[in-house]
Amino acid sequence: xxxxxxxxxxxxxFIPGATGDWEVIIGLEVHAQVTSNxxxxxxxxxxxxxxxxxxxxxxxxxxPGMLPVIxxxxxxxxxxxxxxxxxxxxNRSVFDRKNxxxxxxxxxxxxxxxxxxxxxxxKIMISVGPDRQGNxxxxxxxxxxxxxxxxxxxxxxxxxxxxSYVDLNRSGVALMEIVSKPDIRSSDEAKAYxxxxxxxxxxxxxxxxxxxxxxxxxxxxxxxxxxxxxFGTRCEIKNVNSIRFMGQAIExxxxxxxxxxxxxxxxxQETRLFDPNKGETRSMRSKEDAHxxxxxxxxxxxxxxxxxAFVAELAKNLPExxxxxxxxxxxxxxxxxxxxxxxxxxxxIADYFEKVAAGRDGKAAANWVINDLLGALNxxxxxxxxxxxxxxxxxxxxxxxxxxxxxxxxxKDLFEIVWNEGGDPAKIVEDRGMKQVTDxxxxxxxxxxxxxxxPDQVEKARAKPxxxxxxxxxxxxxxxxxxxxxxxxxxxxxxxxxxx
Amino acid sequence: MSVDQTTVKRVAKLARIAVSDEDAVRMESELNAxxxxxxQLSEVDVSGVEPMTSxxxxxxxxxxxxxxxxxxxxxxxxxxxxxxxxYFLVPKVVE
Numbered sequence: 192x193x194x195x196x197x198x199x200x201x202x203x204x205f206i207p208g209a210t211g212d213w214e215v216i217i218g219l220e221v222h223a224q225v226t227s228n229x230x231x232x233x234x235x236x237x238x239x240x241x242x243x244x245x246x247x248x249x250x251x252x253x254x255p256g257m258l259p260v261i262x263x264x265x266x267x268x269x270x271x272x273x274x275x276x277x278x279x280x281x282n283r284s285v286f287d288r289k290n291x292x293x294x295x296x297x298x299x300x301x302x303x304x305x306x307x308x309x310x311x312x313x314k315i316m317i318s319v320g321p322d323r324q325g326n327x328x329x330x331x332x333x334x335x336x337x338x339x340x341x342x343x344x345x346x347x348x349x350x351x352x353x354x355s356y357v358d359l360n361r362s363g364v365a366l367m368e369i370v371s372k373p374d375i376r377s378s379d380e381a382k383a384y385x386x387x388x389x390x391x392x393x394x395x396x397x398x399x400x401x402x403x404x405x406x407x408x409x410x411x412x413x414x415x416x417x418x419x420x421x422f423g424t425r426c427e428i429k430n431v432n433s434i435r436f437m438g439q440a441i442e443x444x445x446x447x448x449x450x451x452x453x454x455x456x457x458x459x460q461e462t463r464l465f466d467p468n469k470g471e472t473r474s475m476r477s478k479e480d481a482h483x484x485x486x487x488x489x490x491x492x493x494x495x496x497x498x499x500a501f502v503a504e505l506a507k508n509l510p511e512x513x514x515x516x517x518x519x520x521x522x523x524x525x526x527x528x529x530x531x532x533x534x535x536x537x538x539x540i541a542d543y544f545e546k547v548a549a550g551r552d553g554k555a556a557a558n559w560v561i562n563d564l565l566g567a568l569n570x571x572x573x574x575x576x577x578x579x580x581x582x583x584x585x586x587x588x589x590x591x592x593x594x595x596x597x598x599x600x601x602x603k604d605l606f607e608i609v610w611n612e613g614g615d616p617a618k619i620v621e622d623r624g625m626k627q628v629t630d631x632x633x634x635x636x637x638x639x640x641x642x643x644x645x646p647d648q649v650e651k652a653r654a655k656p657x658x659x660x661x662x663x664x665x666x667x668x669x670x671x672x673x674x675x676x677x678x679x680x681x682x683x684x685x686x687x688x689x690x691x
Numbered sequence: 692m693s694v695d696q697t698t699v700k701r702v703a704k705l706a707r708i709a710v711s712d713e714d715a716v717r718m719e720s721e722l723n724a725x726x727x728x729x730x731q732l733s734e735v736d737v738s739g740v741e742p743m744t745s746x747x748x749x750x751x752x753x754x755x756x757x758x759x760x761x762x763x764x765x766x767x768x769x770x771x772x773x774x775x776x777x778y779f780l781v782p783k784v785v786e
Contacts, residue, residue, distance in 0.1 A: 227756050234760035243777045244767045248760035252767050264756030292707050294781040347778075348785045357779040359767070483705055488742075493751035 197333060197374050200418040204377045208449045214418045215445040216425070217375035217411065218335075221388060223367045223398040224342065224406035225268045231341055231365035232259030232302065239404050243358040251363040253297035258491050265365040266495065268397040269309050269339050270505050272367055275395045275512055276334050278313025280502050284338070286492045289484045294357050295344035303368075305486040308338035309495065315371075315391070316514060317383040318532060327528065332384050333372035342366050361405075367398065373412065373422070378441040382434050385409060386536075390513050394538045408432045413444045415452065423448070424458040428465050428472055440465040444472050516541055524553030533561055539575045540565070546582035551589050559585060563606055584609050587616035596620060598627045600672050628674045631682070634666070637674065638682045641665045649687065656689045692730065693723045 205212035227237055233250035250257040273280045285307040288300040313334035320327035344362035346355045369388065375381050389400035389407060400407050409432075414425035428444060431437045443465075448458050463472040511519075513535040520531035534544045534557060543564075548556035564585060568578060588605055591597045597605060597620055608619055620626055628634055641662055642649055652658040662683045667674055683689075694702075699719050703710040710718065764777040773780040 229754075229756055229758045229760075234754065234758060236758040236761050242764065244764035244779075245777070246761045247764065247767045249767075250760075260752060260754045262756050263753035266753070290705070294779070294784055346784065348783060350778075351775075351780070351783075353783050354773070354780040355783045355785065356775070357781055359779075483701075485705065490745075493745050493747070493749065495751060 194373055194422060196422075197331075197372070198376055201376075202418075204380075205418060206415070206445055206449065208453055210453050212418055213415045213445070213449050214420075215376060215378075215441065216373050216414045216416060216422060217377075217381050217441060218373035218425075219371045219375065219381060219384060220410040220412070221369045221371075221385065222342075222408050222410075223272075223369060223388075223392055223400070225265050225339075225365035225367055226396060226398055227262060227264045227268065227365055229262055230363040231262055231265050231339065233363055235363065237364045239406075241360055243356075244360065246360040247362065251297070251359055253299070259302065259489075261492070261495065262365065265339060266309070266497070267505055268365075268395075269337060269367055270497075270502055271395050271509060272369075272392065272397045273310030273313065273337055274502075274506050274509055275391050275397075276310070276313035276315060276337065276369075278334055278337065279311030281307065281309055281311055282497055282499070282502070283307065284309040284495045286339075286489045286495065287486045288489045289340075289486055291484060293343065294355060295346045295359070295362065297344070297359065297362065301341050301343065302489055302492070303340035303486075304338035307494075308336045310337035312336070315384060315387055317380060317387050319377075319379055319383050321529070327532075330374075330380060330383075332374045332380075335370040335372050337367050337369045340366050340368055373414075378438040378445075381411065381441055382438050385434055385437060387513075390536055390538075394510055394512050396510075402432050402434070405432060409437060411437060411440060411444075413441055413448070414458070415445055415448045423452075424460050426458065426461055426463050426472075428463050429475065431465055433467075436465055436467050439467075439470055440472055443470060447472065510538075513538075513541075520553070520557075524548060524557070526553060526557050530557045530561060533565070537575060543575055543578070543582050547586045547589065549586075551586060551593070555589055555592075556586075559589060559606075563603070567606075567610055579611075579613065580606070580609050584613075584616055591616060591620060595675065596626055598672065598674075598676060600667075600676075601625050601627065604672075624673075626673065628670055631678060634670070634674050634678050634682055637666050637669050638662070638679065638686055641669060642686055652687050652689070656684075659683050659687060659689055662687070692726050694719060694726065 200214055202212070205214055225231070229235060230237060230251060233248040235248040235251055236246045238246065250259060270280055284304055286302050287305040289303045289305070290300040292299055315332050315334060317330050317332055318327045319330060322328070342361050342364040344357055344359040346357050348355050350356045371384065375384055392398040393400050398406060402408065408430050411428040411431055412425045413428065414423040416423045426444060426448070428440050431440055444463070451458060462475045464475050465472050516535045517528070517531045520526045520534060521528055526534070535541045540560070544556060544560045547560060564578065564580060568575060588602055588609065591605070592599060592602050605616055605619060605625060608614070609616055648658065648661060652662065663676065663679050666679045666683065667676065696715055696719055699715045699722065700710060703715070768774045768777050768779060771779050
């Protein structure tokens with residue numbers, strides 16, 4: 192395969208070494224578990240956390256004479272994902288056997304797709320930043336292919352001094368292997384890529400993207416070179432299962448390779464493992480022979496074929512994806528690209544925002560969702576699905592501000608009450624006397640009192656008009672923050688005789 | 692196409708079959724005889740012909756996405772030499 196370098200080397204991404212700058216080249220192979228009820232080739236359940244070997248059919252255990260029958264939903268999910276990645280959909284693809292021995296692979300081969308995958312070239316737009324000037328950079332990362340394959344079982348090595356425990360529940364669950372082109376040039380870009388890919392998969396509903404449960408894991412190919420030079424020899428870091436670890440693994444691996452090359456050494460093409468405890472990668476010598484997989488077409492399965500109508504039907508029902516949603520938020524609601532990017536990062540957040548924004552000011556809704564809601568969720572370690580404040584409640588708070596019933600400051604207190612205690616915002620305001628005082632008489636009285644009590648400050652403020660703010664603060668304090676700030680400001684200036 | 696000793700041993704290793712040096716010598720000639728026989732196929736001109744994966748001109752049957760199997764862990768591990776709590780136990784393999 193000839194590799195086309197789609198990127199222009201840029202100094203800001205270089206890694207400085209003793210002999211000059213280096214450029215890191217990264218390609219990712221992401222294994223994403225297909226969201227389906229049953230396995231790729233059997234009717235056993237895919238549910239996570241079941242009793243050992245309870246989600247296993249005789250097909251998954253590779254008992255003699257068992258034959259695989261493909262799950263049509265897994266095929267649809269792969270096509271949907273291909274469409275979401277703006278990729279070539281192949282109406283004919285072939286399943287091959289990838290031969291290797293491991294205790295969690297009872298067949299002695301994995302059914303995968305080698306020469307003819309179900310999905311060909313596509314692309315993902317990632318956004319990296321913000322840089323020091325607060326700018327984001329949009330970068331296109333090419334997708335090489337996506338193919339369907341079986342997952343292996345799970346081994347546990349810490350239960351017994353001399354034996355490993357094998358559970359085949361995961362064996363035969365459908366995976367999509369999504370292979371990027373070697374277009375990634377920094378650990379930040381790699382992290383942005385996997386974050387974006389996960390977001391797209393979640394929007395599509397084709398993979399839950401849950402890295403903790405192993406439903407998404409990545410093999411990271413890393414090599415280094417002199418900027419713009421020939422591609423170097425790559426190492427593959429296996430099974431990186433968190434975005435943070437991926438960043439660490441790439442940083443470590445790039446520096447390790449640079450150190451070897453600068454000492455006049457050579458990089459061995461090998462498989463490595465990232466150890467999160469030590470923050471380093473190490474060689475998996477046992478995999479030395481493993482690359483000779485002796486692929487051949489699986490004689491148990493016919494080629495996978497479908498027509499254009501099948502693809503068109505799936506395309507018709509595809510949801511709006513994050514890029515399109517972001518564009519719409521910017522175009523129709525006047526949001527900044529930055530705010531829109533945050534809101535579309537998860538479909539659930541975008542849905543929440545749209546409910547709050549319906550019939551209201553989009554920018555105000557965005558500010559409250561991002562700063563207050565997401566801020567509070569983040570602080571309490573909750574996800575959007577666990578939010579104690581519903582879109583209706585937050586919308587209610589926004590309405591009260593808009594109608595001038597409460598001030599922006601009181602609204603923050605109100606949000607906290609709704610967060611902690613729940614309830615209808617309008618009723619809380621009513622019951623607890625949180626209404627903004629717009630009655631000029633009452634505000635006037637408070638202003639008069641503050642002025643009367645502070646003759647020294649009055650003198651100073653007449654000389655230095657911007658001290659009027661101090662009076663506004665005092666009046667707000669005296670009214671428990673309920674006075675309308677604009678009204679207070681106007682009255683203070685009027686009473687002090689300060690010109691607008 | 693023919694194989695040498697190294698290839699015979701490598702193929703045996705990949706297939707996890709223990710082959711002694713004497714056996715490897717015998718297998719080398721046996722395998723080469725087989726390969727020589729199969730070689731005759733290359734006399735056929737197949738340029739422009741897609742490799743065939745099946746002799747049946749039919750579409751692959753697909754399953755609906757329903758759970759209708761599993762829940763028989765006891766059966767699954769029934770023939771295993773060693774088990775605990777329905778896990779297979781195998782000699783320790785660790786990276």
